[in-house]
Amino acid sequence: MTRANLVEVFSSIQGEGPSVGQPTLFVRFGGCDLRCAWCDSPNTWTPNATWRAEESPGSATFRQHENPASQEELHEAVTRLDPSRHRWISLTGGEPLLQGALPELARGLASLGPPLHLETHGLAWRALPDVLPHLRAIAMDWKLASEVTRAKPGAGEASFADAHRRFLAAAAAVPELCVKLVITARSEDAELDEAFRAIAELAPAAILVLQPVTDTATYRGRPDARRLHVLARRAADSARDVRVIPQTHPIYGAL
Template sequence: MVSHKLNIVEVFSSIQGEGEFVGYRQVFVRLAGCNLECDFCDTPSSRTNVIEGQIEMTAGKRDFMTVKNPISIMDLSNYINKLLIVPHHSVSFTGGEPLCQAEGIAQLLPHIKGRIYLETNGTLPEKLKLVLPHIHIVSMDIKLPSIIHQDVWQQHRQFLSIANACSTFVKIVVTGKTNKMEFQKAVELIAAIDQKIPLIIQPVTPIHDCEGVTPDMMLLWQEQALIFLTDVRVIPQTHKFMGQL
């Protein structure tokens, strides 16, 4: 079997700031590389490979050590498990798009001594199949065309059908440019698979020239989604308020 290595950006302990599990303590494993180019990307430095990654040595102490990429599965699992000495809810694999390195993650996950949480843009269904047996929670984004300037509905549909085998929630980031038709299409896509899948609507954190969402519009998006889905919540990026990584 080929032994894979992983390109990482950073590994650290922090508080989950988004989605259904907001507030839980997690170890974050931020992997390099992404297959999309979202307008509002809040981790642009993770979209491409980096020569070196940063790994926190003591959970929450920000005592980062620099490591060369790519890093071996055994070295990375040892660093993650060392952070898990402090109790954490789960280990969040994030990016970038972590599934761009699905083969390496599939080799890494059996060595991790904690629950596995996958944060993904939900566009790589075949890659998801490689890691799904080791995943406990999937946080899947549905990316609206007004943000990514392309149509990935078919990939999202396949992805959510597969992910729904484990605990999955969907997150949709809305901006001032979100239109009613694309939002409706996203909600119907989720409802066609399972009306009980939780939906988190996340108002974009306005950065650069990204147009924010008015309070009135947030109420309208939630009302529109509640016609089709049973669990619809509005949660902004809370880690930004808390000054967390």
């Protein structure tokens, strides 16, 4: 039976990236092999014993279920939230592509109406081809190795650039592609320029989103407006469509 580790299924408004503001049905998976200091969902880093499903759209009332979830349980949870009233079904995490069952789950979810939108750290390039046929859009992070670490020290390469390039080359086949860079006051120009060049070479039609980091109780590092303006101008030399878009859902308290 097809099963995956889930965190939650809920209805909300997309709070970041080029689809910001659009009604979205989120399927959040558990487990991530990276650690970002500014992560707003550390509860997704490791698999959980249970997951929760919202009872009705926007109610913030949830029912608990045991992990791993079956395809039938996921289908029921999504259907309960009336997917036809949403612009997207978003596969998010954690890191969705770490779930071996994702291709089969995505195939089933794609039959429910709204197109599928994958939110990913952009490193699991080997897992992408089997999921790609079911996706309409990908929001791919480009992680800076100076600011993001592996969950297991010493696991994988010191830089993420090679894996990101492989992922980007494959993701360019999706109809709608966004590459997101979280910008902090400490983001290094050399790493940013490397990302800009890769987009120009491998996915010139992609939307490049520069997302100023959202400060949290445990992280402070938001860049100033002047820095963002400079980076947007520089990125425009490589990418056709550059946008500076902060996270919006923390402003009005959405999930």
